[in-house]
Amino acid sequence: KNEVEQSPQNLTAQEGEFITINCSYSVGISALHWLQQHPGGGIVSLFMLSSGKKKHGRLIATINIQEKHSSLHITASHPRDSAVYICAVLGSQGNLIFGKGTKLSVKP
Amino acid sequence: GAGVSQSPSNKVTEKGKDVELRCDPISGHTALYWYRQSLGQGLEFLIYFQGNSAPDKSGLPSDRFSAERTGGSVSTLTIQRTQQEDSAVYLCASSLGGPNYEQYFGPGTRLTVT
Numbered sequence: 220k221n222e223v224e225q226s227p228q229n230l231t232a233q234e235g236e237f238i239t240i241n242c243s244y245s246v247g248i249s250a251l252h253w254l255q256q257h258p259g260g261g262i263v264s265l266f267m268l269s270s271g272k273k274k275h276g277r278l279i280a281t282i283n284i285q286e287k288h289s290s291l292h293i294t295a296s297h298p299r300d301s302a303v304y305i306c307a308v309l310g311s312q313g314n315l316i317f318g319k320g321t322k323l324s325v326k327p
Numbered sequence: 328g329a330g331v332s333q334s335p336s337n338k339v340t341e342k343g344k345d346v347e348l349r350c351d352p353i354s355g356h357t358a359l360y361w362y363r364q365s366l367g368q369g370l371e372f373l374i375y376f377q378g379n380s381a382p383d384k385s386g387l388p389s390d391r392f393s394a395e396r397t398g399g400s401v402s403t404l405t406i407q408r409t410q411q412e413d414s415a416v417y418l419c420a421s422s423l424g425g426p427n428y429e430q431y432f433g434p435g436t437r438l439t440v441t
């Protein structure tokens with residue numbers, strides 16, 4: 220079993236839909252990251268959180284430390300949101316442990 | 328300001344040759360990370376430098392891989408006697424402090440071993 224599991228692996232949505240991507244982890248962590256990787260390959264950090272909820276524009280990330288679960292939500296999705304979304308947890312040695320990513324495609 | 332830069336952006340090499348990949352972190356960032364992303368695979372941690380401390384090499388896949396960080400700034404990842412399975416995108420990231428800081432990623436170096 221992977222230490223960081225994401226679901227779904229692939230997600231297709233219509234423009235305007237509310238999107239949820241889930242991340243569960245089995246290791247103890249001090250922080251969790253959500254990253255976005257566009258088709259060109261560049262990676263951008265969206266959120267880093269260790270408790271509660273963070274919001275940035277149409278993106279919301281939540282984490283439940285007790286349940287070892289985090290969600291990334293996108294409201295009013297747009298085709299430009301199409302990307303791979305990666306969950307990563309901060310391991311005890313300071314390195315990131317990555318999920319396999321969720322490939323999101325938003326159709327106009 | 329300038330982000331993390333990596334060079335070269337693409338590298339094609341023959342099996343058995345050595346390669347050097349370079350990372351210039353954001354100025355003032357004390358932490359530097361190397362990751363690898365093989366085709367169709369997820370991201371994999373390789374090595375982590377924090378200030379002047381000894382690096383965490385726990386992610387290096389074999390002793391053919393090594394990395395240096397000179398003067399607490401620029402880092403070089405060296406792969407000796409490259410193998411076809413080394414073909415991947417090698418990504419560098421830096422952060423202002425330790426692991427509890429946001430990481431900023433470079434554009435990556437796409438390495439192809441023929």
